[in-house]
Amino acid sequence: MKEKPQLAFGTAWNYSPAPESASNVSIQKEYGLYINGKWVKAEGGKTFASENPATGEHIALFAEASDKDVYKAVKAARKAYTDVWSKLPAKERAKYIFRIARLIQERAREFAICESMDGGKPIRESRDIDVPLAANHFFYYAGWADKLEYAFPGKKVQSLGVAGQIIPWNFPLLMAAWKIAPALACGNTVVLKSAETTPLTAIKLAELIHDAGLPAGVVNIVTGAGATGAALVNHPDVDKIAFTGSTNVGKIIQKAVAGTNKKVTLELGGKAANIIFDDAPIDQAIEGIINGIFFNQGHVCCAGSRLFVQESVYDVVIQKLKDRMATLRVGDPLDKNTDIGAINSKEQLATIEKYLKLGVEEGAAIYQPECVLPKKGNWCRPTLFLEASQSHRIVQEEIFGPVLAVQTFRTIDEVIEKANNTPFGLSAGVWTDKGSRIFNLTTKLRAGVVWANTYNKFDPTSPFGGYKESGFGREGGIHGLGAYVKLI
Amino acid sequence: MAATLRHTTVDQVGVEERVSRFTKRSIKNAAKEQGLRLTLSMIDLTTLEGKDTDGKVRQMCYKAAHLHDQLSGLPTVAAVCVYPNHVATAVNALKGTGIKVASVATAFPSGNSSREIKLSDTKIAVEAGADEVDMVISRGRFLQGDHDFVFDEIAAIKEACGKARLKVILETGELCTLDNVRQASFIAMDAGADFIKTSTGKISPAATMPVTLVMLEAIRDFYYETGKMVGMKPAGGISKSKLALHYLVMVNETLGDAWLTNEWFRFGASSLANDVLMQLAKMKDGRYQGLEYFSKD
Numbered sequence: 001m002k003e004k005p006q007l008a009f010g011t012a013w014n015y016s017p018a019p020e021s022a023s024n025v026s027i028q029k030e031y032g033l034y035i036n037g038k039w040v041k042a043e044g045g046k047t048f049a050s051e052n053p054a055t056g057e058h059i060a061l062f063a064e065a066s067d068k069d070v071y072k073a074v075k076a077a078r079k080a081y082t083d084v085w086s087k088l089p090a091k092e093r094a095k096y097i098f099r100i101a102r103l104i105q106e107r108a109r110e111f112a113i114c115e116s117m118d119g120g121k122p123i124r125e126s127r128d129i130d131v132p133l134a135a136n137h138f139f140y141y142a143g144w145a146d147k148l149e150y151a152f153p154g155k156k157v158q159s160l161g162v163a164g165q166i167i168p169w170n171f172p173l174l175m176a177a178w179k180i181a182p183a184l185a186c187g188n189t190v191v192l193k194s195a196e197t198t199p200l201t202a203i204k205l206a207e208l209i210h211d212a213g214l215p216a217g218v219v220n221i222v223t224g225a226g227a228t229g230a231a232l233v234n235h236p237d238v239d240k241i242a243f244t245g246s247t248n249v250g251k252i253i254q255k256a257v258a259g260t261n262k263k264v265t266l267e268l269g270g271k272a273a274n275i276i277f278d279d280a281p282i283d284q285a286i287e288g289i290i291n292g293i294f295f296n297q298g299h300v301c302c303a304g305s306r307l308f309v310q311e312s313v314y315d316v317v318i319q320k321l322k323d324r325m326a327t328l329r330v331g332d333p334l335d336k337n338t339d340i341g342a343i344n345s346k347e348q349l350a351t352i353e354k355y356l357k358l359g360v361e362e363g364a365a366i367y368q369p370e371c372v373l374p375k376k377g378n379w380c381r382p383t384l385f386l387e388a389s390q391s392h393r394i395v396q397e398e399i400f401g402p403v404l405a406v407q408t409f410r411t412i413d414e415v416i417e418k419a420n421n422t423p424f425g426l427s428a429g430v431w432t433d434k435g436s437r438i439f440n441l442t443t444k445l446r447a448g449v450v451w452a453n454t455y456n457k458f459d460p461t462s463p464f465g466g467y468k469e470s471g472f473g474r475e476g477g478i479h480g481l482g483a484y485v486k487l488i
Numbered sequence: 489m490a491a492t493l494r495h496t497t498v499d500q501v502g503v504e505e506r507v508s509r510f511t512k513r514s515i516k517n518a519a520k521e522q523g524l525r526l527t528l529s530m531i532d533l534t535t536l537e538g539k540d541t542d543g544k545v546r547q548m549c550y551k552a553a554h555l556h557d558q559l560s561g562l563p564t565v566a567a568v569c570v571y572p573n574h575v576a577t578a579v580n581a582l583k584g585t586g587i588k589v590a591s592v593a594t595a596f597p598s599g600n601s602s603r604e605i606k607l608s609d610t611k612i613a614v615e616a617g618a619d620e621v622d623m624v625i626s627r628g629r630f631l632q633g634d635h636d637f638v639f640d641e642i643a644a645i646k647e648a649c650g651k652a653r654l655k656v657i658l659e660t661g662e663l664c665t666l667d668n669v670r671q672a673s674f675i676a677m678d679a680g681a682d683f684i685k686t687s688t689g690k691i692s693p694a695a696t697m698p699v700t701l702v703m704l705e706a707i708r709d710f711y712y713e714t715g716k717m718v719g720m721k722p723a724g725g726i727s728k729s730k731l732a733l734h735y736l737v738m739v740n741e742t743l744g745d746a747w748l749t750n751e752w753f754r755f756g757a758s759s760l761a762n763d764v765l766m767q768l769a770k771m772k773d774g775r776y777q778g779l780e781y782f783s784k785d
Contacts, residue, residue: 004712005711005712005714005715007708007711007743007744007746008744008745008746009740009741009744009745010744010745011745012740012744012745012746012748013519013522013523013526013736013740013745013748014519015513015514015515015516015519016515016516016517016518016519016520017516018514018515018516124512128512279497280496280497281496281497281498281499281502282493282496283496283498283502283503283506283705284498284499284501284502284503284505284506285502287502287505287506288502316493316712319712323744326744327740327741336512336513336514337513337514433497453499453501453502454501454502
C-alpha cells in the first residue's frame with residue numbers, strides 16, 4: 001500500500017504573538033477575607049500565595065481562613081439572613097442580583113485577564129465563555145427571584161437559610177456564579193470558599209458584590225485550603241452545602257453531613273464517553289472531540305475523556321484528529337491565539353504525568369503532536385492514547401488533563417455497555433446523523449448531560465449534574481432552584 | 489476508507505462554530521504583513537460586466553501588475569478574470585508580467601445553454617490565450633439529482649481546456665444546503681477540476697466562510713483519498729482585508745502550508761486589493777491614507 005498523503009501545518013505562516021495586555025488590571029499585594037461586608041485579616045494572620053501557573057510568578061497573598069474565621073462568616077451570614085435578606089421583597093433581591101450581572105459585564109475584561117493569569121486558561125476561553133456565562137447565570141437567576149412559586153406550582157417555597165459553598169479551581173469565577181446566583185435568588189445568604197490555587201477572581205467578585213451594595217453579610221467569601229472547607233462543612237449553623245470538586249472530597253463531605261439536617265448537592269468527577277458513529281458529520285465531530293477534551297486543558301469534570309469511534313471510520317477520525325491537533329497552539333494563556341493554556345498547578349501536572357506514564361506502561365499507544373512548549377511554567381502537550389481498553393486505568397480514572405483515551409466499537413449495544421461501564425456518570429456525547437439513534441442513546445446512557453452533535457455546551461437555563469460517583473443534585477435551570485429551597 | 493470519507497454529512501451548526509473560531513485568531517505585526525501580501529498575490533482581479541470594454545480591461549491589467557507603485561516590493565495579483573471576448577486584450581496587456589489570464593466560460597453566469605455552446609465558449613477562451621477557465625456547473629441538473637450530467641459536462645469542458653487550468657464554479661448560493669456543496673465539490677473534483685470555486689458573484693449570497701470551509705474540507709478529503717491537490721477560490725463579497733485574513737487562517741488551519749500559495753488558493757475579487765493596499769500603507773506609515781490615494785481601475 002502506498003504511503004498516505006500527509007498535510008503539513010505551521011511553517012508557511014506563523015501568527016505573531018498577540019498578548020492581551022494585563023497592565024491596566026490592578027491586583028493588590030495582599031487580600032483579606034470578605035466577611036460581613038468588610039475586608040478582614042485571618043485570625044492569626046496566616047496567608048498563602050497564588051502563583052501564575054504559566055510563569056511561576058507570584059500574583060498576590062491571600063488570607064488563609066481558620067475555623068474561627070469561618071465561624072465569623074457563618075455568623076454574619078445568619079444575621080444577614082434573619083435581619084435583612086429573608087425580609088426583603090423578592091423583587092428587591094432580584095435588583096441586587098441584576099446589578100451583580102451588569103457589573104460583571106462592565107468589568108469583563110479585567111475578570112477574563114485575572115482568570116487566565118491565576119488559573120492558566122486561555123484568554124479566548126475566559127473572555128468568551130467563563131466571564132459571559134458567569135454574568136448570564138446572575139441574569140438568569142435574578143429573573144427567577146420573584147417568580148419562585150411559578151417554578152414549583154402548587155407548592156409554597158421557602159428559603160433555606162445559610163448556604164456553605166465550596167468551589168473548584170477549574171472555573172473559579174463561573175463556579176462561584178453557579179453557586180451564588182441561585183442561592184441569593186431563592187433568598188439564602190452565602191459563605192463561599194474558593195479553591196486554594198485560584199482565589200483571585202472569587203476575591204474580585206467579592207469586591208464587585210461590595211460595589212453592588214449588597215447588605216453586609218449576605219455574601220461572604222473566604223479563601224483557604226481543605227481545612228477551611230472542612231470548617232464550613234462541619235459548621236452546625238449551615239443549612240445547605242453545595243460542593244463542586246473531586247469525588248474523594250465529595251465522599252468525605254457526604255459522610256460529614258450524614259445525620260445532620262443539611263441539604264447537600266455534590267458535583268464531582270467524570271469520565272465521559274464521546275461516541276462517534278460512522279454516519280456522523282466527521283469534520284464537526286473532530287471539533288467536538290477537540291473541544292471535549294482540550295477545552296480548559298482538560299480540567300473539566302464533564303470532559304469527553306473517553307472517545308469511542310465506530311470501527312469503520314476509525315482510520316479517518318484518527319487521521320483528521322491528528323491533523324487538527326497539529327494546529328493547536330499551546331502556550332501563554334494571555335495570548336489571544338492560544339488554544340491550550342497552562343496546567344493549573346504543579347500538583348495537577350504531576351498527576352497528569354503519572355497517568356501519561358501509566359498509560360504507556362499499560363500498553364496504550366501514546367500520540368502527542370510536536371509543539372513547542374514554553375520553558376517556564378506547567379505545561380502538558382495534548383495527548384491521545386490509542387488502542388486503549390476498558391481495563392486500562394487511564395480509561396477508568398479521571399485524569400483531569402488534556403489526555404484522551406481512544407477505543408473502537410462495532411455495535412450500538414456494545415458502545416452503550418462500555419459507555420456506562422464506569423463509576424462516573426456526569427456527561428456524554430453522541431455524534432450521528434440519525435435522530436432516532438440520538439434519542440435511543442440519550443435514554444440509555446447513564447449520564448446527567450448528553451450532548452448530541454455538540455459538546456461542552458453550557459447555558460444557565462439548562463440543568464447540569466451527575467449520576468453515581470459524579471454526584472447528585474442539579475445546578476442551572478429550574479432544577480438549580482430546587483437545591484436552594486424548601487417546598488411545603 | 490474512501491467511501492466513508494465521501495459520504496460524510498455536514499452539520500451546519502458545527503461548521504458555523506468552527507468558522508467563528510477562525511475569525512477569533514488575532515493576526516498582528518509580521519503575521520499581518522505576510523498575510524496581506526499573500527492576499528494580494530492570491531487575487532484574481534475581476535471584471536465581469538456587460539459594459540466591459542477593451543479599454544477597461546487594459547486599465548485593469550495595468551493595475552494588476554502595478555498595484556501601488558508607491559510601495560516597493562509588492563507582489564502582483566495572481567490573475568485577471570474577464571469574459572472570453574476580452575481574453576486577447578488581457579493576454580496582450582499582461583505580456584511579460586507573469587500574471588495569468590482567466591476567462592469565464594460555459595454560458596456564464598447561468599450556465600443554461602447547450603453542451604455545444606459551452607464547449608465552443610471554452611475553446612474560444614483557450615484559443616485566445618486564457619491560462620485558466622472558470623466554468624459554472626448546471627445547478628438545475630444538480631438539484632434534479634442528475635449528477636452524471638454534471639460530471640460529464642465538467643469532464644468534457646476539462647478536456648476542451650487542454651493545458652488551461654479549470655476552475656469549477658458551484659454557485660453555492662443556489663445549492664441550498666452544505667451537504668449539497670460537499671457533494672457538488674466531489675463531483676467537480678472527480679471530473680477533473682483543478683480548482684473549485686464558490687460563486688459567479690452574480691448571485692447572493694456569494695462566498696461565505698461556512699461554504700468555503702465545507703469546500704476546503706472536501707478538498708482535504710479528496711487529497712487524503714487520492715493524493716491529488718485541488719485549489720480553492722472563494723469569489724464575491726470579500727472586499728475587506730480583515731475578512732481575507734480570516735479566510736487565510738481557515739486555509740492555514742484546514743489544508744495547511746501547501747495551500748498557502750496562489751497556485752492553490754485564490755480570491756475572486758474586484759475591490760479587495762485597494763483595502764489590502766491601504767492596510768499595508770498604514771503598517772508602513774503608521775496612519776491611514778485617504779481612499780483617493782489608491783487607484784481605482
